Amino acid sequence: MIGGAERYVHQLSRDMSRHADVTMITFSRSLRRLVVKREDNLEIRCYPVTHFVKGNPANPATIAFLRDLRPFDVLHCYGHPQIVTDLCIAFAKLFRKKLFVTDIGGGGVCLSTYLSRVGIDTRWFIGGFLLLSAYSAQQHAPHVARVRVVSGGVDTHIFRPLGVPRDRKVLFVGRLISAKGINYLVEAVDHSTMLRIVGRPYDRDYLGLLQTLARGKAVEFFTDASDEDLVREYSSALVTAVPSVDTDVYGNRTSAELLSLVALESMACGTPVVATQCGALPEVVQDGVTGFLVPPGNANALWEKIRFLLDRPERASAMGSAGRERVLREFTWDRVVGRCLKAYREALDS
Numbered sequence: 489m490i491g492g493a494e495r496y497v498h499q500l501s502r503d504m505s506r507h508a509d510v511t512m513i514t515f516s517r518s519l520r521r522l523v524v525k526r527e528d529n530l531e532i533r534c535y536p537v538t539h540f541v542k543g544n545p546a547n548p549a550t551i552a553f554l555r556d557l558r559p560f561d562v563l564h565c566y567g568h569p570q571i572v573t574d575l576c577i578a579f580a581k582l583f584r585k586k587l588f589v590t591d592i593g594g595g596g597v598c599l600s601t602y603l604s605r606v607g608i609d610t611r612w613f614i615g616g617f618l619l620l621s622a623y624s625a626q627q628h629a630p631h632v633a634r635v636r637v638v639s640g641g642v643d644t645h646i647f648r649p650l651g652v653p654r655d656r657k658v659l660f661v662g663r664l665i666s667a668k669g670i671n672y673l674v675e676a677v678d679h680s681t682m683l684r685i686v687g688r689p690y691d692r693d694y695l696g697l698l699q700t701l702a703r704g705k706a707v708e709f710f711t712d713a714s715d716e717d718l719v720r721e722y723s724s725a726l727v728t729a730v731p732s733v734d735t736d737v738y739g740n741r742t743s744a745e746l747l748s749l750v751a752l753e754s755m756a757c758g759t760p761v762v763a764t765q766c767g768a769l770p771e772v773v774q775d776g777v778t779g780f781l782v783p784p785g786n787a788n789a790l791w792e793k794i795r796f797l798l799d800r801p802e803r804a805s806a807m808g809s810a811g812r813e814r815v816l817r818e819f820t821w822d823r824v825v826g827r828c829l830k831a832y833r834e835a836l837d838s
Contacts, residue, residue, distance in 0.1 A: 491662070491663045492662070492747070492748070492749040492750060493566070493592035493593055493594060495749060496566075496592055496620075496640055496747075496749060497512065497514075497566045497592065498512070499641070499643065499821060500641070500821065500824060500825065500828070501530055501532075502527060502528070502530050503641075503821040503822065503824075503825050504825045504828065504829070505528065505529035505530035506529060506825075507825060507829060508829065510529070510530055510531070511530075511531045511532075511533060511560070512530060512531070512532045512533070513533050513534075513535065513553055513556075514532065514533070514534050514535070515534065515535050515536075515537045515548040515550060515553075515572075516534050516535070516536060516537065517536075517537055517538065517540070517545075519534060519535075519536040520536055521536060522534070522535055522536065522552075533553070533556065535550060535552050535553050536552075537549070537550045541571060541596055541597050541598065542596065542597060544596040544597075546567065546570070546594030546595055546596060547567075547570055547571055547594075547595060547596035547597065547598065548571070548572060549571050550571075550572070551575060553572070554575060554579055557576070557579055557583075557585070558583065560585065561585070561586065561832075561836060562585070562586045562587070562588070562832045562835070562836070563576050563579070563580055563585050563586070563587045563588070564587075564588045564589075564590065564618070564828070565577075565587065565588070565589050565590070566589075566590050566591075566592050567591070567592060567593075567594055567595045568589050568591050568595055568600065568611070568614075569595045569596070569597075569598050569600035569601050569604075569610075570594075570595040570596065570598055571598040571599070573589060573595075573598075573600075574598050574599045574600055574610070577610065577613050577614060580615065581613065586615050586832065586835040586836060587614060587615045587616075588614070588615055588616045588617065588618050588828075588831065588832075588835075589614050589616075589617055589618070590617070590618045590619060590620065590638070591617070591619060591620070591624055591627070591628075591746065592620065592746065593743050593746050594743075609630070611628065611630075614634070615634070615835060616634045616635075616636070616831060616835065617634055617635045617636070618636055618638045618827070618828055618831055619635060619636070619637050619638065619746075620637070620638070620639060620640055620746045620747040620768065621637060621639065621746055621747050621767075621768035621771050622637055622768070622771060623744070623746065623767050623768035623771065624637075624746045624747075624768065625637055636827065636831055638824050638827040638828055638831075639747070639818070639819060639823070639824060639827075640747045640749060640752060640819060640824060641752070641819050641820050641821035641822075641823065641824045642749070642752045642753055642755075642756040642815055642819055642820065642821070643821060644756050644812075644815060644816060644820060646715065646719060647718075647719055647722065647753045647756035647757050648719070648723075648756060648757060648758075648812075649723055649757055649758035649808075649812065650719065650720065650723040650724075650757075651723075652720070652723055652724050653724070654723075654724055654725065654726050654801070654804075654805075655682065655724055655725065655726065656681070656682065656726055656798055656801075657681075657682040657683070657684055657724065657725045657726055658673075658677060658681060658682065658683045658684070658725065658726070658727055658728075658729055658794055658798075659683075659684050659686065659721055659722065659725035659727070659728045659729070659754070659759070660673055660683070660684070660685045660686065660687070660728070660729050660730075660731070661686045661687060661713075661718065661721070661722075661728065661750045661753070661754070662686075662687045662730075662750055663687050663688060663690055664685070664687045664688065664689040664690060664691065664694065664695055664698065664711075665690050665691055665694060666691065666694050666733075666736035666737055666738060666740070666742070667732060667733065667736055667742035667743060668687075668731065668732055668733075669731035669732050669733035669736070669737075669764065669766075669784060669785065670685065670698055670731060671694075671697060671698060671701055671737050672731050672733070672737075672785055672786070672787045672790060673729050673731045673787075673790060674698055674701040674702050674705070674707060675701060675787040676731075676787040676788070676790040676791035676794065677705060677706075677707070677791065677794070678705075678791075679704060679705050679706065680706065681705075681706060681794075681798065682706045682708070683702075683705070683706065683707045683708070684708050684710060684721060684725065685698070685707065685708065685709050685710065686710045686711075686713045686717075686718065686721055687710075687711065687713075688711055688712070689711060697737070718753065719757060722753060722754050722756075722757035722759050723757050723758070723759070725759055726759070726797060726798055726801060726804050727759065727760055727761070727762055727779075727794055727797045727798065727804060728750070728751070728754035728759050728760070728761050728762070729761075729762050729763070729790065729794060730745075730748055730750055730751050730761055730762070730763035730764065730769060730773075731763075731764055731784070731790055732744070732745045732748070732763070732764055732766045732767065732769065732784065733764065733766060733784040733785050734766055734767070734784055735784075735785065744766050744767030744768075745766055745767035745768055745769050746767060746768055747768050747772065748763070748767075748768065748769055748772055751763055751769065751772045751773055751779075752772060752815055752819050754811070755772075755773075755778055755779075755808070755811030755812060755814060755815050755819075756811075756812055756815045756816075756819075757808075757812070758805075758808035758809055758811065758812045759808050759811070760778060760779040760780075760797060760804050760807035760808045760811060761773045761778065761779035761780075761811065762779055762780045762781075762782065762790065762793045762794050762797070763779060763780075763781055763782075764781070764782055764783065764784035764785075764790075765781050765782065765783060765784065766784045769781065772819075774810075774814065777807065777810050777814075778807055778808075778810050778811035778814055779807055779811065780793035780796070780797075
């Protein structure tokens with residue numbers, strides 16, 4: 489399952505490996521044995537897993553990786569609550585390792601879940617939190633003394649304006665799941681406006697809903713895009729929409745955006761973003777400067793701002809340029825790596 493969260497961990501690990509010895513540990517149900525590979529300076533260890541708690545791919549149940557943790561000075565986990573994070577917390581306490589957690593969303597049922605129900609907050613046992621946004625930090629308010637916002641980044645050498653002509657086109661990038669609010673975007677666009685939906689489908693019923701809503705409209709689905717494809721899509725669109733919601737079309741509460749790499753990637757490519765006031769999106773998109781913010785779940789408001797930019801390509805271009813400048817100033821991986829390494833060093837020196 490690949491999305492912004494998984495891309496975040498991989499890219500941060502790769503960039504950090506230029507400054508320290510880094511091993512990235514991940515899990516797969518398709519492997520029968522441990523697979524180790526290298527990407528330049530980064531070692532990636534992929535452990536086979538036969539069971540995921542309640543079938544949740546974000547919550548693998550395994551202990552095999554623990555035997556390989558002894559050489560490391562710092563453990564950095566990217567999910568909470570999650571069984572492998574609980575195991576790492578126990579390991580760090582037993583062997584006096586420094587441990588940090590970055591909540592990238594996801595997770596599921598584990599010991600932390602059950603203990604929280606009886607009033608025991610296991611976050612007190614975590615050495616420190618390196619979080620994606622101020623919005624994410626608010627969720628950990630009682631632990632604010634051990635919270636730092638490290639934010640997220642974009643590889644601005646890859647994600648950049650290509651200088652190709654921009655079509656009168658709206659772009660969506662992301663997993664095709666109800667939390668992304670794509671149905672409101674499809675409802676919003678008129679029949680003559682091209683909408684390109686780029687992402688992998690993970691919910692057949694929701695995909696069916698989107699296809700039904702798209703009938704008779706200029707909507708195209710692109711479900712197997714590469715990174716190179718993504719850069720071309722961003723660079724040829726006039727505006728990117730990020731219509732995420734906190735309550736989906738079925739009435740379910742969702743995990744709000746903890747950052748939005750899509751918004752950052754779009755801005756890095758010089759494309760303005762129309763996003764909802766959901767989660768951390770207002771921390772990324774500057775309303776009226778790098779794009780616009782609208783209420784979640786409001787197709788009319790979404791279309792009003794999208795149409796404003798479609799009808800004013802020069803204004804869209806200026807906002808896109810401002811977005812790229814903002815990314816270069818605040819959202820590069822070098823900056824994220826520096827914040828993380830500073831936290832590691834201070835913990836090791838304490």
